[in-house]
Amino acid sequence: MVRSKGFDSDLPDEAMMQKWLRSDGWLAGGVGGVVAVPLAIVLHELGHFGAFVAFGLPDPVLRYASVSWAHSGEWVALFRAGDMAAAAALAEPWKMAVTMAAGPAVSYLTAIVCVFAVRRFGPGPLSLVLGLGLSAPGQGLGALMVLAINLFGGGFIGSQDEAWVASIAGISSSLTALPGVVCVVLAPWFLVTAIPRGRRVRVVVPVAGGMVLGLFGWLGWLGPLLLP
Numbered sequence: 001m002v003r004s005k006g007f008d009s010d011l012p013d014e015a016m017m018q019k020w021l022r023s024d025g026w027l028a029g030g031v032g033g034v035v036a037v038p039l040a041i042v043l044h045e046l047g048h049f050g051a052f053v054a055f056g057l058p059d060p061v062l063r064y065a066s067v068s069w070a071h072s073g074e075w076v077a078l079f080r081a082g083d084m085a086a087a088a089a090l091a092e093p094w095k096m097a098v099t100m101a102a103g104p105a106v107s108y109l110t111a112i113v114c115v116f117a118v119r120r121f122g123p124g125p126l127s128l129v130l131g132l133g134l135s136a137p138g139q140g141l142g143a144l145m146v147l148a149i150n151l152f153g154g155g156f157i158g159s160q161d162e163a164w165v166a167s168i169a170g171i172s173s174s175l176t177a178l179p180g181v182v183c184v185v186l187a188p189w190f191l192v193t194a195i196p197r198g199r200r201v202r203v204v205v206p207v208a209g210g211m212v213l214g215l216f217g218w219l220g221w222l223g224p225l226l227l228p
Contacts, residue, residue: 029127033210036131038218047106051099064223097168110136119194143180
């Protein structure tokens with residue numbers, strides 16, 4: 001495997017310390033993980049929000065862990081009741097399918113970009129790129145649940161983005177869940193294997209710990225403080 005530029009070992013002591021703080025230092029990695037999770041969540045929601053804005057849906061609102069627009073609840077109720085004509089009068093179903101798919105698409109694209117960046121340059125300042133690459137595929141955990149229940153539980157009915165896209169488009173949710181499953185399995189593998197074996201623990205563990213703190217801090221405190 002080609003050695004990442006972010007892990008050169010033939011640098012002077014001071015330069016090595018600076019490189020360590022930027023890439024695989026324990027404190028730096030923890031900070032990167034804390035920042036990465038909120039960033040991944042917001043990027044995901046911005047995908048939905050951007051689609052709402054692009055389609056001209058009225059009064060879109062970006063929340064700390066979701067997005068809505070003026071008639072979100074009404075549209076969902078009409079769709080679930082099978083009143084497609086009334087639902088289409090508020091927003092065409094194909095537009096809603098695209099808006100539901102936009103969040104996962106941003107998450108998976110973010111993960112792919114981070115994989116390429118880490119394998120080329122190392123984990124980035126404060127290991128933020130590594131943390132973002134590990135956080136962004138988290139959307140795929142919901143997709144994995146969709147696929148598992150489809151395979152072993154007789155079909156999935158839920159509120160995951162992939163399930164909504166499938167329901168609106170009239171296709172199998174296993175199909176829409178597949179990109180997420182692939183991403184949540186392969187992205188962490190490519191990220192971790194980009195790190196030299198002897199350094200994986202001290203690079204990945206602080207980032208993972210920071211991600212846990214970042215998740216609870218964002219959902220339980222900072223997110224509601226900054227966004228509705």
